[in-house]
Amino acid sequence: MTTSSNAVDLAQVLAARDARVQRQAALRARFGWPLISLTLVSPGANKNGPLQHYVMQQALATLDECLQQTQWAVLVRETIWPVTGPEAFFVVQTEAEPLKRLLIDLESRHPLGRLWDMDVIGPAGPLSRRALQLPVRRCLVCGEPAHACARARTHPLSELLTAIEEQVHAFERSHATAGHRDSK
Numbered sequence: 001m002t003t004s005s006n007a008v009d010l011a012q013v014l015a016a017r018d019a020r021v022q023r024q025a026a027l028r029a030r031f032g033w034p035l036i037s038l039t040l041v042s043p044g045a046n047k048n049g050p051l052q053h054y055v056m057q058q059a060l061a062t063l064d065e066c067l068q069q070t071q072w073a074v075l076v077r078e079t080i081w082p083v084t085g086p087e088a089f090f091v092v093q094t095e096a097e098p099l100k101r102l103l104i105d106l107e108s109r110h111p112l113g114r115l116w117d118m119d120v121i122g123p124a125g126p127l128s129r130r131a132l133q134l135p136v137r138r139c140l141v142c143g144e145p146a147h148a149c150a151r152a153r154t155h156p157l158s159e160l161l162t163a164i165e166e167q168v169h170a171f172e173r174s175h176a177t178a179g180h181r182d183s184k
Contacts, residue, residue, distance in 0.1 A: 004100070007045035010086050016084035023078075024121055027091055031075050034096040035121045036103065038063065038088040041140070041172065043129045043160045047085035051168055056086040058171070066106055067092065071097075096122025104134055111171045114140060115164060140164060 007025070020037065027035050033061055040047075040055055060079065067074055067090070076091035100120040107113035120127045129136060139149040140163040149155060 004085055005049070006045055007125050009045070012084050013047075016082055016087075020087060023089060027076060027089055029122060031091045031163075032123075033075060033091050034095050034099050034123075036063070036090040036092060036099070037119045038090070039117045039119075040085055041117055041164070044157050048081065048083050051165065052085060053081075055112055055115050055168060056088070057178060058110075058112050059118075060088060062106065062110055063088075063090070063103075063118070066102065070094070070102065071138075096120050096124075096127050100127040100132060101134075104129060104132075108157070111174070112167065114138070115167065151183075 020039075024035055024037055038056075038059060040052055040059070042052055056079075062076075073093035074090055074091060075093055078090075079086065079088040099120075103118040103120060107116055107118060110116075137146040138144065139146045139155070141155045141159055142149065144154075
């Protein structure tokens with residue numbers, strides 16, 4: 001599985017972010033319940049290739065299963081696949097804080113969870129890990145706080161992309177091995 005796809009430029013990324021914010025606001029205004037906005041950690045210009053599709057499909061399947069177990073009503077589930085990277089939106093009939101805590105746990109436990117960016121937007125706006133006094137996200141390469149490495153550009157893009165590919169391939173291998181064991 002490769003990360004090849006059509007490269008996007010900064011203007012496209014910014015336009016996609018603006019469109020995402022508008023979609024989030026419209027869904028929040030229409031339903032009044034917390035919104036999950038799911039995107040991927042996808043550094044670089046290639047944001048919508050086979051690797052990103054695979055990671056998003058895993059995120060969607062995992063999130064669907066998790067939400068089903070909570071028995072919270074999912075009022076909206078939309079997924080779009082723009083060239084700037086896949087996005088999904090869920091409106092969930094529950095309180096924002098327990099929803100955010102559930103998603104942070106999911107991101108922490110799942111082998112691909114570090115590649116998912118699951119934001120919760122509640123009545124007061126986005127709910128952060130900091131607001132819940134929870135640990136910050138860690139760098140894909142070195143394990144230090146991710147925001148510090150990103151701001152300082154500590155790791156070259158090639159190193160980040162390699163770390164992502166290795167994480168995905170390790171998941172695929174473990175998933176294939178587990179499937180092989182289950183079929184015996």
